[in-house]
Structure formats: C-alpha cells, structure tokens
Amino acid sequence: MSDINTLCGGPSSTQMVHLVSEPSTGGDPGVSYCIAWTGSSDGTGRNGALLMNAPGYQCGADLLGAVDAQAVHPDGNSGVFYDAPQECAPLYPGSRLTYPAKLDYSSLGDEQPPTYVCLTEHVGA
Numbered sequence: 001m002s003d004i005n006t007l008c009g010g011p012s013s014t015q016m017v018h019l020v021s022e023p024s025t026g027g028d029p030g031v032s033y034c035i036a037w038t039g040s041s042d043g044t045g046r047n048g049a050l051l052m053n054a055p056g057y058q059c060g061a062d063l064l065g066a067v068d069a070q071a072v073h074p075d076g077n078s079g080v081f082y083d084a085p086q087e088c089a090p091l092y093p094g095s096r097l098t099y100p101a102k103l104d105y106s107s108l109g110d111e112q113p114p115t116y117v118c119l120t121e122h123v124g125a
Contacts, residue, residue, distance in 0.1 A: 014085050014100040014116070016045025018107055023052040033080055034059030035119065045104065061119040064091060064098065081115045088118035097121045 020038055035048040037060035051058060065079050066086035081103075090098040098120040105112045 014102055015119070016104060017101050017119075018042065018045050018047045018104045019050050020047050020107060022050040022105070022108060022110075025052075033063040035061045035063070037061070045102075047107075050103070056122065059122055061121050064088070064118045064120050066118045080117055082117065083115070085116050086118055091120040092123075097123065 017035060031052050034051050034054055034056075036051055036054070036058050038047040038049065040047045048060065063080040066082065066088055085102070086100055088098050088100050092098065098118060101117050101119045103115045103117060105114065
C-alpha cells in the first residue's frame with residue numbers, strides 16, 4: 001500500500017466546526033462526545049451539533065483523545081477538549097479519517113473561546 005502522505009499530501013490541516021447546539025452540561029467523567037453534521041457550511045467550515053453520549057447513528061464524527069485516540073481514558077475522564085491545536089493520533093492508521101478541528105461556539109451566542117479537538121469521521125453503521 002502506498003504512503004498516505006504520497007497519495008494525499010501532508011498531514012490534515014485544522015478544520016473549522018461551527019457549533020449550532022451543544023449539551024446543556026459538561027457531562028460526567030466517562031462521557032463520550034460526537035458531532036452530528038447539519039449538512040451545511042459557510043465556506044469557512046462545517047456546521048454541526050455537539051452531542052453527549054449519543055447513539056452512533058446520530059454521529060458523523062467522534063471526538064477522540066489526541067495522544068491515544070481514546071474517547072474515554074482508563075481513569076474515566078473524557079480528555080478530548082484542548083486549548084491549542086493538537087497532533088491527532090489516527091484511529092485508523094494510514095487513513096485521513098482522523099483530523100484536528102477547532103470548535104467555534106460564536107453562533108450559540110456563547111462567550112466561550114474556541115476549543116481544539118481531534119475528530120474521526122464515522123464509517124459504517
């Protein structure tokens with residue numbers, strides 16, 4: 001199999017995600033997060049809803065830990081939100097399904113600064 005960088009160029013750049021909704025609470029330890037894509041875009045990024053503990057069929061992409069590609073760590077914490085861009089460990093090595101993203105909360109009227117995440121696109125059911 002050919003090297004992914006030869007086929008697709010360098011590593012994936014950080015993608016912008018404009019959130020149109022988010023959970024009302026931050027969640028308990030062990031919570032998993034995903035993005036449900038709305039199918040719309042403003043040219044600077046995709047629009048999506050941040051979901052918490054949602055069934056897989058509702059999710060278009062899962063938030064994963066940058067270092068170990070785990071959504072929930074052995075200590076029960078969801079270490080998936082970061083203050084700076086991350087090098088994302090691929091969940092599926094040799095693919096471009098995992099990539100860095102920046103969550104923009106401005107459309108929610110939220111004063112929260114953007115956060116950085118690693119997303120893995122859903123494949124299959």
